[in-house]
Amino acid sequence: MAPNGVVSDKSSIVSFGEMLIDFVPTVSGVSLAEAPGFLKAPGGAPANVAIAVSRLGSKASFIGKLGDDEFGHMLADILKQNGVSGDGMLFDQGARTALAFVTLRADGEREFMFYRNPSADMLLTPEELNLDLIRSAKVFHYGSISLIVEPCRSAHLKAMEVAKESGALLSYDPNLRLPLWPSADEARKQILSIWDKADIIKVSDVELEFLTGSNKIDDETAMKLWRPNLTLLLITLGEKGSMYYTKYFHGSVDAFHVNTVDTTGAGDSFVGALLCKIVEDPTILENESKLREVLKFANACGAITTTKKGAIPALPTEAEVLALINGA
Numbered sequence: 001m002a003p004n005g006v007v008s009d010k011s012s013i014v015s016f017g018e019m020l021i022d023f024v025p026t027v028s029g030v031s032l033a034e035a036p037g038f039l040k041a042p043g044g045a046p047a048n049v050a051i052a053v054s055r056l057g058s059k060a061s062f063i064g065k066l067g068d069d070e071f072g073h074m075l076a077d078i079l080k081q082n083g084v085s086g087d088g089m090l091f092d093q094g095a096r097t098a099l100a101f102v103t104l105r106a107d108g109e110r111e112f113m114f115y116r117n118p119s120a121d122m123l124l125t126p127e128e129l130n131l132d133l134i135r136s137a138k139v140f141h142y143g144s145i146s147l148i149v150e151p152c153r154s155a156h157l158k159a160m161e162v163a164k165e166s167g168a169l170l171s172y173d174p175n176l177r178l179p180l181w182p183s184a185d186e187a188r189k190q191i192l193s194i195w196d197k198a199d200i201i202k203v204s205d206v207e208l209e210f211l212t213g214s215n216k217i218d219d220e221t222a223m224k225l226w227r228p229n230l231t232l233l234l235i236t237l238g239e240k241g242s243m244y245y246t247k248y249f250h251g252s253v254d255a256f257h258v259n260t261v262d263t264t265g266a267g268d269s270f271v272g273a274l275l276c277k278i279v280e281d282p283t284i285l286e287n288e289s290k291l292r293e294v295l296k297f298a299n300a301c302g303a304i305t306t307t308k309k310g311a312i313p314a315l316p317t318e319a320e321v322l323a324l325i326n327g328a
Contacts, residue, residue, distance in 0.1 A: 012059040013275050014088070014137035014168075016159050017046030017146045018121040019064050019075050020098035022264065024309060029106035032113060038101070041264070041310035042078050044121075045143050045175040048265050048311045052272025052301070054083040055315050058279055061133055063088030063159065065152075067097035067120040078312065088130040092120035104262055104309075112179055118149065125151040126158040134159050135166040139275050143175040144191045160197055169231070169278065172198035173271050176207050184210075196227050200278075202234040202271055217243075219250065231285050234274070234295075236267055236302070242295055249288045253295040256303040256324055265311025270302035273321070300324045 022043040025035030046062065053060035062084050066072030068091040075097065079086050098119035103111045116122060124146075134140065140163035146156040164170060174191045181187035188211060195201070203225065205217050214221045222235055222245060233245040241255040277284060277294040284290040300321045308314035 012061050012085070012137055013050070013053045013139045013141060013272075013279060014061045014063060014134060014163070015046040015050040015053075016063045016088075016140065016142045016156065017044065018098060018119075018143075019044035019047035019062065019066060019079075020100055020119070020121070021071050021075070022100050022102045022310070024102050024262075024264075025104065028104045028261075030103065032101050032103050032111075035103065039309070041102075041312070042075055043100070043264065043311050044098075045145075045173060045268050046141060047075070047079065047084075048268035048315070049141055049173075049272045049275070050079065050084045051082045051312055052265075052269045052315045053276055056273060056276045056301075056318050056321075058276040059085075061085040061088055061137075063130060063133065065090045065092050065120045065124040065128070067091065067095055068093045069097055071097040071099070072120065082312070085133075088133045090124065090128055092123050095120040095123055102264065110264060112177060114177070114180055116180070121146070122149050122152045124155045126155045129155055129159055129162070131162055134162045134168075137163055137166070137168040138279050139171050140164075140168040141171040141173070141271065141275060143173055144187075145175065145177060145180060147190045147194070148180055157194075160194065164197065169199045169282075170197060171200040171202075171271070171275055173202045173267065174207055174211075175267070176204075176210060195225075196229050199229070199231045200234070200274075201225070201230060201232075202236065202267070202274075204267060205235060205237050205240075208235050219243075219245075232291075236270055238263070238266075241299055242270070244291060244295060246285065246291070248286065251288070251292070253292055253299055256300050258303045258307050258324075260306040262309045262314070263306050264309075265314060266302040266305045268311060269305040269315050270298045272315070273298040273301040296325065297321060
């Protein structure tokens with residue numbers, strides 16, 4: 001609610017970036033070459049976050065570019081079926097929708113091979129942005145893949161600027177995909193180049209190690225990534241839960257133990273859950289007991305997402321999350 005009691009229209013979480021199709025082997029624990037067949041699974045971290053948000057009952061929009069091809073229209077339909085607004089989405093007639101072949105190793109972790117040369121998502125220009133949609137955002141969420149090449153990089157920077165000016169909270173999940181970057185050094189440099197613009201940043205334990213150069217996962221290492229502009233820094237630790245840092249307090253929240261099949265989308269599910277709860281009640285960012293409850297909820301979302309293959313089919317509803325939390 002706005003201060004005068006009028007319902008604010010700034011209720012949406014707007015995700016910006018790539019949406020693509022992951023081709024996942026039908027058999028786990030094999031290399032791409034050995035895989036007997038592949039299932040197509042819609043993905044792309046910012047799109048996963050948008051669907052996670054919508055499935056949990058909040059208003060979500062996605063801004064990005066797809067190929068004007070069968071796969072692009074399939075992805076647009078998936079967003080629509082999941083209640084995500086496509087007002088910021090465009091189709092490119094000259095480039096294909098991005099594809100990624102993802103192999104699930106025996107331990108449930110992933111290896112990637114990408115087809116983007118260039119793909120449609122890389123060709124979004126600043127002029128094509130739906131600025132009204134960006135200005136309507138309560139939270140503007142993005143990754144780092146859209147920083148790799150022009151013109152998408154300029155579109156990303158412009159969108160962040162407009163969102164910030166309009167009073168949105170900026171949420172950043174770097175979502176490191178090293179094979180897409182020219183080099184590890186370039187990836188590190190560009191990922192950190194927008195670090196001081198965000199309000200909320202979530203990194204995985206692997207990204208913490210990559211960005212800091214330290215193989216320790218502790219408060220001292222995490223604080224290397226702290227900046228005065230940040231409201232909340234989160235580090236996700238897979239089955240070990242998550243760590244949180246604010247200006248006033250820090251701590252960790254345990255994970256839920258489930259039968260992990262595929263870790264794809266777990267981080268996106270975690271972020272979507274967190275952003276939903278922040279939109280519902282921004283005071284959680286200043287109240288440690290409230291934040292811990294929210295992170296427990298987000299950890300449960302992430303855990304449920306690992307129990308099925310593919311990200312989007314596994315993203316939970318609120319009822320499923322509460323059932324896990326309450327031990328049903």
